[in-house]
Amino acid sequence: MKHCDDIREFLGAWLDGELDPSEAEAVRLHVADCPACAEERRQLEKLQVAMKSVFSTEGERIAFEPFWHGVRSRIERNRPWHAELIEWLRSALEAPRLVWAVPAMIVVLIVALSLNSIWPSLKWWGQRNNYVAVESIDAHGRNVALLREDDTKTTVIWLYQNPEGENDTSEEPAQSGPTF
Amino acid sequence: MEPSDLELVQRCQSGDMTAFEELVSRYHQKVYLVIVGLLRNRDDALEVAQETFLRAYRKIGSFQGGSSFYTWLYRIAVNIAIDSRRRQKRSPLDFRESMDGVLEEQDEVAKDPFADVHDKELREKLIAAINDLTPEHKAVIVLRTIEGLSYKDIGEILGCSEGTVMSRLHYARKKLQDKLRAFL
Numbered sequence A: 001m002k003h004c005d006d007i008r009e010f011l012g013a014w015l016d017g018e019l020d021p022s023e024a025e026a027v028r029l030h031v032a033d034c035p036a037c038a039e040e041r042r043q044l045e046k047l048q049v050a051m052k053s054v055f056s057t058e059g060e061r062i063a064f065e066p067f068w069h070g071v072r073s074r075i076e077r078n079r080p081w082h083a084e085l086i087e088w089l090r091s092a093l094e095a096p097r098l099v100w101a102v103p104a105m106i107v108v109l110i111v112a113l114s115l116n117s118i119w120p121s122l123k124w125w126g127q128r129n130n131y132v133a134v135e136s137i138d139a140h141g142r143n144v145a146l147l148r149e150d151d152t153k154t155t156v157i158w159l160y161q162n163p164e165g166e167n168d169t170s171e172e173p174a175q176s177g178p179t180f
Numbered sequence B: 001m002e003p004s005d006l007e008l009v010q011r012c013q014s015g016d017m018t019a020f021e022e023l024v025s026r027y028h029q030k031v032y033l034v035i036v037g038l039l040r041n042r043d044d045a046l047e048v049a050q051e052t053f054l055r056a057y058r059k060i061g062s063f064q065g066g067s068s069f070y071t072w073l074y075r076i077a078v079n080i081a082i083d084s085r086r087r088q089k090r091s092p093l094d095f096r097e098s099m100d101g102v103l104e105e106q107d108e109v110a111k112d113p114f115a116d117v118h119d120k121e122l123r124e125k126l127i128a129a130i131n132d133l134t135p136e137h138k139a140v141i142v143l144r145t146i147e148g149l150s151y152k153d154i155g156e157i158l159g160c161s162e163g164t165v166m167s168r169l170h171y172a173r174k175k176l177q178d179k180l181r182a183f184l
Helices: A004-015 A021-033 A035-058 A064-075 A081-093 A101-118 B005-013 B018-039 B043-063 B069-088 B094-108 B121-131 B135-145 B151-158 B162-183
Strands: A132-137 A143-148 A154-158
Touching: A004 A021, A004 A035, A004 A154, A004 B069, A021 B069, A035 B018, A035 B135, A035 B162, A064 B018, A064 B043, A064 B121, B005 B018, B005 B043, B005 B069, B018 B043, B018 B069, B018 B135, B043 B069, B069 B135, B121 B162, B135 B151, B135 B162, B151 B162
Parallel strands: none
Antiparallel strands: A132 A143, A143 A154
């Protein structure tokens, strides 16, 4: 600590008695030999005195009894449950590590809702499955209707097509729809 | 022999209201002064001081004694005061007016309340300069100047290191000094 700028950075702490003995001695020696830093010290001391004067203007002004009465009435006043909840949430969210959590959760929620509204068919992980139930088989075993558990549509699979097409003479015409 | 703060706290935790009353009696003035220093408004300060003790009462069950009671109490007070200050966002003019009221009353009860600050202009400039400080800078100035707390205690109250306290104090004083250099 030889330069004036370095010394001045520690002047306040030195005046507060918060420096190690070796640091304090270094500052003291420098200030004793440096008129500019000595002037800084004088200004800081005057500033300190001025601040004490300003801050002490309130002095011994508040009486205990009315103050205690006010505190006690606050304690005894029943607070509604939602005020308690708000206070708890505020104290929980005021923790520095949780400061990012609220905006992050809001962003995630907005993105999720936006995706769902843009692509209603978009499914979340784990929502889609491959379970299929056979809903019905027509009387001739030609058509099978499959119903996906997570879908409202019914899929019809034609298991058999008459090679004779329109000339089919069976009781169930090929062009007629499946009966279920 | 007077009970220690910790003994009173333990009695409070057992539901002894008179012990809490004793704690309020010990610290209400100091807490009030610190809050006035931060808010520069007596009515708001009184409100915040009472709210501080209400919160302390509600949370006293969780006080473990890891830090001293007064640093724990000041931490509550400073947090509420800074929060209140941010919510109100009063203009610097409001602060100056409210503080002028304080100063005028002080003039009535003492001949020379600013014996150490002779220059009225310096006083006004100082109040304005203090009001312009950030809440963090104002808090270190108030806790150090009014209470004379150590950097360690201030760090505990504000939740920062001693080095940060030293740095904040340095920059806060430098800002004040730069604005008031002509009067110092």
